Amino acid sequence: MNTLDTLKNCKKFAIMGGTFDPIHYGHLVTAETVCRELDIEKVLFIPSGRPPHKQNINISDNEHRYLMTAIAAEDNPRFTVSRIEIDRPGMTYTVDTLGALRKMCPKSCEIYFITGADAALMISSWKTPSKLQTLCKIVVVTRPGYDKNSIAAEFERAGLDVEKAVFMDVPALDISSTDIRNRVSIGKSIKYLLPPNVENYIYKNRLYVYTPDKKTAEKAEVIVKKLKKxxxxxxxxxxxxxxxxxxKLARVHGADEKKAYLAGxxxxxxxxxxxxxxxxxCKKYGVExxxxxxxxxxxAHQFLGAELARAVFGIADKEILDAIRYHTTGRPDMGVLExxxxxxxxxxxxxxxxxxRDEIKNLAYKDLDKAVAFSLKHTIDFNVKKSRLIHPLGKKAMDFYEEFL
Ligand SMILES: [Fe+2]
Ligand SMILES: [Fe+2]
Structure with missing residues (x-):
């Protein structure tokens, strides 16, 4: 259903704009609270197109943000999602969206525009802010106890009447899209921060994970083609x-992400x-x-792997080659990439x-040496149990890392 159909018979609706990259429970609780408090029939979530204040920030593809918002809104009959900004070419300005919506619905229809305190504090920098209140009622959602004086001053600068705005306290939900993206990029859990179906969407579509730069991507493409064979x-x-x-580990521990990607x-x-x-x-490449x-x-696949990475895949970097060379046995005093x-x-x-496994994973994001010590121990115990020989390098590595246990 398009936006016009949704709003045709609506007498009172609210708009909630944002990048929704991704949408989370903070947005949903806010929308629900405003809906109940002001007796609003519909909340229209409007994922932004290319927000002017985020021109230089890499935001996810419009369709991903639109779909995540649609998924999050689907089980609330009062929530609906609009493509109005996504489908509009060029820059996105709130005043233009509000103007377009105003034209779509009857004059008697009341439109509320929901904004957070942080955005309200920048409202004088928006395009023709003084026009906003001719098109809608502004609802500023704040945390309980928020000092509203600074918002009042900003409204004055913007030529807006703070008395006409609705201020509403929404229970503090310390969730941010930036934090969610960061958490995904370093492999931390995002459970309970956003609806499970949005969480699944993020993982399924591999959003917020590392995307290599053009040169590395080209190199990786050649590698992948060969590896697939x-x-x-x-x-x-x-x-x-x-x-x-x-x-992800490289990002957390300040190592080179490109090298980590290629070594992996x-x-x-x-x-x-x-x-x-x-x-x-091994004989051909001099592996003893x-x-x-x-x-x-x-x-031997670790030693031979390093030789093939050099000779067949054209990798000259010593750190990458060593990370491949010792990835199974480990060795004493390993480098960060190793x-x-x-x-x-x-x-x-x-x-x-x-x-x-999960304990070692958690540890790895906090303390590499400790995590290496526990995984070495785990591997050695496992191999002993299976009556397999332990490689001398593995033994030496265990001796070295034992102090971290
Ligand atoms: Fe391996
Ligand atoms: Fe492996």
Whole structure:
């Protein structure tokens, strides 16, 4: 149903604009409160097109923001979502949207425009702000106890009558879209901050996760094409998971995100090569086959992976190559990128569940050394249980990191 149909018979409706990137419970509680308090028939959520004050900020695709808002609004019969700003080319100005809506509905219809205190404090910088109150009633939602004097002063600057505005306290919900985006980008939970179906939408569409710059993306595309030829689809999904988890860890720990991405993508590039061929390639690239590798050639995939990353995938960076080279055994005194890829490999989302996985993941975002110590211990205990040999590098790594347990 289009906006006009929705409002045709409406006598009193409210507009709630925003980037909704993403929409969250703070927006929904605000809309619901205004709706009940002012006895409003419909709240029209209007995701913005290209907001002038956010020109330089990378906001999600219009359709994603529109769909998330629609999903969030679907179970409330009073809520509806409009494409009016999304579909309008060029800049988005509130006054233009209000003007367009005013023309759509009968003169007797009351229009309320909901805005937060922060936005109200900048209202004099909006396009022709003094016109706003000729088109609608402004509702300023504030936290209980908010000092309204500064808003009153701003209204005066904007040529608006603060007496005509409705001030409404809405219980403080300390949720922000920026915080949600940041949390997703570093792998933190966003549960209970927004409706579960919006949460699922974000994960399904991989919103707010790392997108490599053009040069890295081109490089990654070439790598991915080659990897798809040699890796099983399951391994490929794991590989993507490690690349993305590595980026999140890199962001939190101040490491290079591009390197983390490439190291994650390539860490298992030799994993699915048949063992016999693995050993032949090790010989070709000068990887020494010690007693443990001779018995468990699969383990050689880390050393061979680093050689193939260099020779076949054109990676010259030592940090990336070392992160691949030691991602299974670990080694004493690992570099930040080595620890990151080692850990991401340990708990990226497609990994089967095992006891302690979530604890190690949480730890990894706080303390890399501690997380490495626990995962080394976990791996060694597991291999001992399975009567597998422990590689000397793994033993040395455990000796080194034991103090962090
Ligand atoms: Fe591996
Ligand atoms: Fe792996």
């Amino acid at each position: 040699t890796l099983s689809s399951r391994r490929f999904i794991h590989t993507k998971g490690v690349a993305e988890e590595s980026v 993508l390539l860490h298992d590039c030799a994993k699915d090569i048949p063992n016999k061929e693995k050993l032949e390639l 086959i010690d007693k443990v590798l001779a018995e468990q050639p699969d383990l 620890k990151i890829v080692y850990l991401a490999d340990f708990f990226e989302p497609s990994r089967r569940y095992y006891d302690g």
